[in-house]
Amino acid sequence: NQVLEMFDHAYSNYMEHAYPADELMPLTCRGRVRGQEPSRGDVDDALGKFSLTLIDTLDTLVVLNKTKEFEEAVRKVIKDVNLDNDIVVSVFxxxxxxxxxxxxxHSVAIMLKEKGEHMQWYNGELLHMAKELGYKLLPAFNTTSGLPYPRVNLKFGVRHPEARTGTETDTCTACAGTLILEFAALSRFTGTSIFEEYARKALDFIWEKRQRSSNLVGVTINIHTGDWVRKDSGVGAGIDSYYEYLLKAYVLLGDDSFLERFNTHYDAIMRYISQPPLLLDVHIHKPMLNARTWMDSLLAFFPGLQVLKGDIRPAIETHEMLYQVIKKHNFLPEAFTTDFRVHWAQHPLRPEFAESTYFLYKATGDPYYLEVGKTLIENLNKYARVPCGFAAMKDVRTGSHEDRMDSFFLAEMFKYLYLLFADKEDMIFDIEDYIFTTEAHLLPLWLSTTNQTISKKNTTTEYTELDDSNFDWTCPNTQILFPNDPMFAQSIREPLKNVVDKSCPRGISRAEDSLGSGPKPPLRARDFMASNPEHLEILKKMGVSLIHLKDGRVQLVQHAVQAASSLDAEDGLRFMQEMIELSSQQQKEQQLPPRAVQIVSHPFFGRVVLTAGPAQFGMDLSKHKAGTRGFVATIKPYNGCSEITNPEAVKEKIALMQRGQCMFAEKARNIQKAGAIGGIVI
Known part of the structure; x- marks a missing residue:
């Protein structure tokens, strides 16, 4: 009831003081009309003089069981909204x-009509308007790549002399990759295939241009050449909904290629970007290097997407970290640093955290997430509520307001908060029959069986190297993953309770352990050696597994449920946190420039120069102008992973050895013991 009252406060003020304007200005209690207010830059590209907030709120009215208001709103949209305005808008x-x-x-209108009580007069008018708008967006796709221009004139398109757009060369990945749900739904509803074809072509192009070694995509891309303009990669602003739409396109359309692409990207995200509980941007060509030391608030959607994927543990971890930030600042700042200080202080009442809270509650049934929802409601009422609606926060530190109430606040925030607390009897339809778009609009799942005339690109050969495991194709059952532990979500959250304050909860000491003599003291990250069997055994007890990657690196993964005890699981978490900090420190150190191996003996006499990557340990070659000089000898065994059996041939020479089967450091120790002055790994 409290959510309904809050929605009524926002919606009624928009209708009374702003409609037919696009948005409500809640501090001055009037509508925001583009051209009549000072320009806010790109933010205003969402405004097209088409009663944006009303259209964005339509299906929210039905979710909240306000069918009478919905019927009135649909009549207003049909009667009043003009889509043929001479105005440049964001395609995205x-x-x-x-x-x-x-x-x-349209989706909920035909559902209500079928039930027989409401909307009996409805004859697809909203769908006709959607098709009209779809055609107005198509000129943006007039590029050699198939990626759309970022902006289009609703009346004149892109190339027309009066369009006032079409000179742009770049667009964001999310801008071009967040079209498939709406465009495919439009094609399936109308039987007109061109919309889905255009959206698929854009997705295909982005997939082709991914960075092949990391399987990541950049933030912005040239719409004509496909070159990456901004080469940093994350899950926040500029990329976020591209990943979301790959997974949801599979759910809505049943096309395996979308799931395969998503799984490929997701593996890269979890390998490079995920540093639990953080999600930090990296460089697509050097994914082991962080691109920045702050996170933006849009990544708050990602735990919800992980729930849809079925990867619950990291979703819980990241969500809890975000909640701790909210408890510190009342809202999620637009950006915050890795030590949880405010980077950008604004908060435009974004709904992504509420979205993830809803999905985590659906997945776990943990009442903790109801308490999180109550906190969101209390903060909105206490800090954002004004007499004429809800106002965005200009600065979360001071509590100052900004005269804006974006349409997504009504489209998404109240929808997710209502669903979080709603019982089954509160719903007039089954929400499970629909999928949410990135704006939380409802599209029926039966569209996958409708008008399947779109030709799919044959991408079979692109996925031959994928690990086609069950976890890529099915969602894990959390009751099986966490047997005999109904409070598994709490066990994951607990170590993160004080992460924002940079202090960990004090666990039970070994001396206090009721078992008396517990396991060995925790292994410190700085002491860890992958070649030490004793260290590996300690890792196993802590629930930490060592994965050898194809490129020779190793990856550490912790599964608390596999630990020998809860105390060992805590030790494992601390070890992983230490390892993350150690890795971050190493990344901040100066990167060693490429070096060369030159063959100066007969018959090459220096003409052969091979590029090489220097080791991160041993002699600093940048401080030795002459480098290391000597004859080369092949070692036995060739992989260098055990004691060298021909030390007489290696002594005072540079050892030549094969890559793989053990760590570089282990090879170096073995050849050093044999008397070598250096080593080359091939």
Whole structure:
């Protein structure tokens, strides 16, 4: 009831003081009309003089069981909204908010009509408007790559002399990769295939241009050449919904290629970007290097996507970290640093954290997430509520407001908060029959069986190296993963309770352990050696496993449920945190420049120069101008992973050895013991 009252406060003020304007300005209690207010830059590209907030709110009205208001709103949209305005709008925002809003409204309208009580007069008018808008967006796709221009003129398109757009060369990955749900739904609803074809072509192009060694994508891309303009990669602003739409396109359309692409990207995200509980941007060509030391608030959607994927543990971890930030600042700042200080202080009432909270509650049934939802409601009422609606936060530190209430606040925030607390009898339809778009609009799952005329690109050969494990294709059963522990979510959250304050909860000491003599003291990250069997045994007890990657690196993964005891699991978590800090420190150190191996003996006499990567240990070659000089000898065994059996041939020479089967450091120790002055790994 409290959520309904809050929605009524926001919606009624928009309708009374702003409609038919696109948005409500809650501090001055009037509508925001583009061109009549000072420009806010790109933010205003969402406004197209098409009653944005009303269209964005249509299916929210039905979710909240406000069918009478929905019927009135649909009549207003049909009667008042004009989509033929001479105005330049964002293709991305218009797609997710307006096209998505019209399609979501149509989806619930036909559902209500079928039930026989409401909307009996409805004859697909919202779908007709959606199709009209779809055609107005198509000129943006007039590029050699198939990636759309970021902006389009609703009346004149892109190339027309009066369009005032079409000179852009770049777009964000999310801008081009967040079209498939709405465009495919429009094609399936209408039987007109061109929309889905255009959206698929854009996705295909982004996939082709991914960085092949890391399987990551950059933030912005040239729409004509496909070159990456911004080569940093993360799960926040500029990329976020691209990943979301790959997975959801598989759910909605049943096309395996979308799931295969998502799984490929997800593996890269968890390998490079995920540093639990953080999600830090990296460079696509050097994914082991962090690209920045702060995170933006849009990544708060990612735990919800991980729930849909079925990867619950990291979802719980990241969500808990975000919640601790919220408890510190009342809202999630637009950006915050890795030590949880405010980087950008604004908060435009974004719904992504509420979205992830809802999905985690659905997945776990843990009442903790209801308490999180109550905190969100209390903070909105206490800090953002004003007499004429809810106002965005200009600065979360001071509590100052900004005169804006974005349409997504009504489209998403109240939808997710209502669903979080709603019982089954509170719903007039089954929400499980629909999938949420990135703007939380509802598209029916039965679309996968409708108008399947779109030709799919044959991508079979692209996925031959994928690990086709069950976890890539199915969602794990958390009751099996965490047997005899109904409080598994709490056990994951607990070590993160004080992460923002940079202090860990004090666990039970070994001396206090009721068993008396517990396991050995925890292994410190700085002391760890992958070649030490004793260390590996300690890792195993702590639930930490060592994975050898194809490129010779190793990856550490902790599964607390596999630890010998809860105390060992805590030790494992501390070890992983130490390892993350140690890795971050190493990344901040100066990167060693490429070096060379030159063959100066007969018959080459220096003409053969091979590039090489220097080791991160041993002699600092940058401080030795002459480098290391000597004759080369092949060692036995060739992999260098055990004691060298021909030390007489290796002494005072540079050892030549094969890559793989053990750590570089282990090879170096073995050849050093044999008397070698250096080593070359091939």
């Amino acid at each position: 925002e218009t797609n997710i908010r307006v096209l998505g809003g019209l399609l979501g409204g």
